[in-house]
Amino acid sequence: MNVPVKCDPREVLFVHSSLAIYHILCSVLMVAIFIATKRLVESFRRSYSKLTVVVIGGGPVGLTAVLVAALSKKVSNIILFEEMFRNNLCNKPSQIAFNPKTVKFLRTLDIDFDNLEGCWSNDYFYTRSGVYTDYLLCVLYKFNKKVDLKLGTKFTRDTIKEVDKVVGRKLVIACDGSNGNGARIMGLNDEFLQHSLNAYGAVAGVDRLVHGAVPVPETSVQNILFDLGAYGILVDERQEPQGFTVKLFGNLRHRYMNIAIPKCESTLLKSMRLVLDRSIPHTDVVSNLELLFTIIMRNIFIKCFNTYKSEVESSISESTALKTLKFSPRLFEIKLSQRLETVVYFKETDTFLIAEGEAARCTNFHTGKDINLAMDGLPILNRFITMITWASSEHSIMEAMLFKSRSAERICKSFLKNGLRDTVFSPS
Ligand SMILES: Cc1cc2nc3c(=O)[nH]c(=O)nc-3n(C[C@H](O)[C@H](O)[C@H](O)COP(=O)(O)OP(=O)(O)OC[C@H]3O[C@@H](n4cnc5c(N)ncnc54)[C@H](O)[C@@H]3O)c2cc1C
Known part of the structure; x- marks a missing residue:
């Protein structure tokens, strides 16, 4: 139941x-x-996950990139290709100047400014390219287990095979300067965008046989007008431009000067920019005009130098200038060249390729402080290295590349907005 x-x-x-x-x-x-x-x-x-970093070019930017990579725990080994030997690298006379932002970044890499020959002025640090290179090479030799410095070795198409043989993920950084072709032969698009900086300029350099190669602070003078009346170039007073900025920089042995002025349509500027038509027959009149233009520019630079030189240096005479002064014969338009493509990834060889320093962006005018533009890409390098070392999916690879190209774009945009205002036209 x-x-x-x-x-x-x-x-x-x-x-x-x-x-x-x-x-x-x-x-x-x-x-x-x-x-x-x-x-x-x-x-x-x-x-x-580890990364191999290959750097092409051992200028100030290339060596700093090597140091960033050497300090990164994500990087197992680094190879640097530099076509010059140590002696030549360390004797490079051109000045480099670091702005406060770059100084702060370099301090994070333990760059000891107290042990670097140079000088401070308004929180900017001025030194010679060779001095900075020498310092970095000494630091990098301490990382000899990780860093292979191939000095005196040019990076060519044949070197690519050597790079391809490296097992695992690689990052190639082209830092071979404004005339380098490392990025192009590795496969980065070689197109550059030219931006006008809405200003005209001219540069000059004088090399003298004095021993002091230690940089001296920059001299910058605003609103200087040149009287070219003696050459028959009369300026209509109503059209007078706002005046030139004159800068003297470098060291006592290698002195550089530049003059710059915002773009405007004045008789003075038109005369100083006049370029003779090469297609017209080379008559005596043309030759005389060319000679006159050269004399005008030389005299401007001699006068500027002698008026604004530092107290400790001697004036230059016309005869010395004839032998030692190199200068632009005419005012030219100041431009920023920006590499259109700054990052690319090759799946077959698992290689990222980027360009940095003057290989990525540069001006045709040395402002005395423009290294900052060349160095500006490096503060994000460590983060980019981490991103690409970890990236495993197509999405994360794209994300890393986007991060890099956006940062490159920002650097140029910011320079176009403030660059000359900060480095040339601002009273120091
Ligand atoms: C006359 C002059 C005056 C200057 N004045 C100033 C100034 O006052 N203030 C300032 O801030 N900046 C100044 N500069 C600019 C400054 O020197 C540059 O901004 C800086 O050198 C850029 O560094 P970089 O490493 O990008 O390129 P670079 O210094 O040009 O270095 C590129 C390196 O790559 C190497 N290389 C090239 N091709 C290859 C290859 N195929 N294989 C291996 N290695 C290769 C070259 O030998 C070189 O050592 C001046 C430059 C000049 C020329």
């Missing part, structure tokens, strides 16, 4: 809800274990 089973509906509900909670908890636990395992595997993968 069947005994009717009585069940309390509340009990049934309790059992069902307990079962449901149990299932939910199990699912949550499974998901949590899955996520934790995935994270653990990912963190193992990340901590074991």
